[in-house]
Amino acid sequence: MLALQYLREQSDEAKERLSKRNPKYAEIIDQVLAIDEENRKAKSEMESNQSEANAIAKKIGELMKSGNKAEAEGLKMQTAKLKENGKSFEERSKQLEQELFDVLVTLPNTPHESVPVGQTAEENITVFQHGEIPVLPEGALPHWDLIKKYDLIDFELGSKITGAGFPVYKGKGARIQRAMINFFLDQAIAAGFTEIQPPLLVNADSGFGTGQLPDKEGQMYHATVDDLYLIPTAEVPITNIYRDVILKEEDLPIKNVGYTPCFRREAGAWGAHVRGLNRLHQFDKVEIVQIAHPDQSYALLDEMVIHVKSLLEKLELPYRILHLCGGDMGFTSALTYDFETYSTAQGRWLEVSSTSNFESFQANRLKCRFKNKDGKNQLVHTLNGSALALPRILATILENNQTPGGIKVPKVLVPYCGFDMIN
């Protein structure tokens, strides 16, 4: 959520920045400002009414104390009208407040000035590419066939137990998953991150804090009996650790990492290109989250990019980095880099990481602040990135490393797996 104060004081800048997503937002900002003005007026009316009532109540208290009952009774009569007014003022203010909130939450984050203009994924800009795309042997298979051939994952079994998109990993398929999780966690720990094991279900407040609610309600599994949501990413619980928290400036930056399964309904997303591991309802991911001083957040974003790059290079996978354009960026993000590995047998790029700076957009919802040098509370910046999401990494490894004798396990994973070939 954008800070109201920012919209008030720098509405032109906000409009300019949001125009990269869609020009319609200028109108919404004007709407916000109009409601805000009305709301403040209503509030000040309500408050002066309240002030009057408070003063009389105080006087009554004094009169009662000094035993002057009759006069006190007289004053009581006076308050009747104030009370009545108070009720209607309050109702009006509440209504305006709600109206303001409802509009305000429809505004996405303002893109960073470097974000490319554009509406679709085609307009994202490739800012970096690394690695050779391997030449595969005759009769090379896509990962879903390899998975069957080597009996690594059973999708049908998952369908039986749960439903489509809930795979069952078996044997070396399960072991390489566990190996990747440990490898990614160890790498993040070595880079200075603290490991967290958060809850996998969150309440509505947490969903709101990181921006899943109300914007993306349909994407989360909702356990309605207890009104809890299955996390779509570890970002949600790990960032919400800092909801309603005032940090010390010297605590920043805070660097956390967590492995969790992620649950996504992917409503409406099913269709082409979702075979095998390309899109799942449950998948594993190691996520890095940072709580940062606003002055440092972009330097820290660069650091996160370097970290993710190093993971992909250690896994020896060809990859590229996209600077997402305004129209393709997530609702809460100010700047996002997507990492994609090249899946040779499918002949397409697969997104394996999304690394973003949210600036103060989440922090404003979370009310996560730090006390700055002037002793004032200031919103932090939040960042996060996948490091990494497992299924598409596995898909790329399987496809790119296939040989007639089996699939070569990347060297860095061998100590974690305990085997160097899948055959």
Add this chain to the structure above:
RNA sequence: GGAGAGUUGGCAGAGUGGUCGAUUGCGGCAGUCUUGAAAACUGUUGUCUGUUACAGGACCUGGGGUUCGAAUCCCUAACUCUCCGCCA
């Protein structure tokens, strides 16, 4: 799941209808003393909103109610603790 107790400022902990936004202690910050530090002493120390500024308003877990007036009474939700039951 059953029964009971509780939730107050960074922490601990008073306050049971009328200058209570809240006694006090600890912690934090500043000062005195000291070569420096500790101790001692003194002062200071919540958040949000609002105004050019002053004023004003809100917040004692959340929501609702009673009252001229609520931290204090009532209802409700969440959470915590204790006992019993169940259980990896």
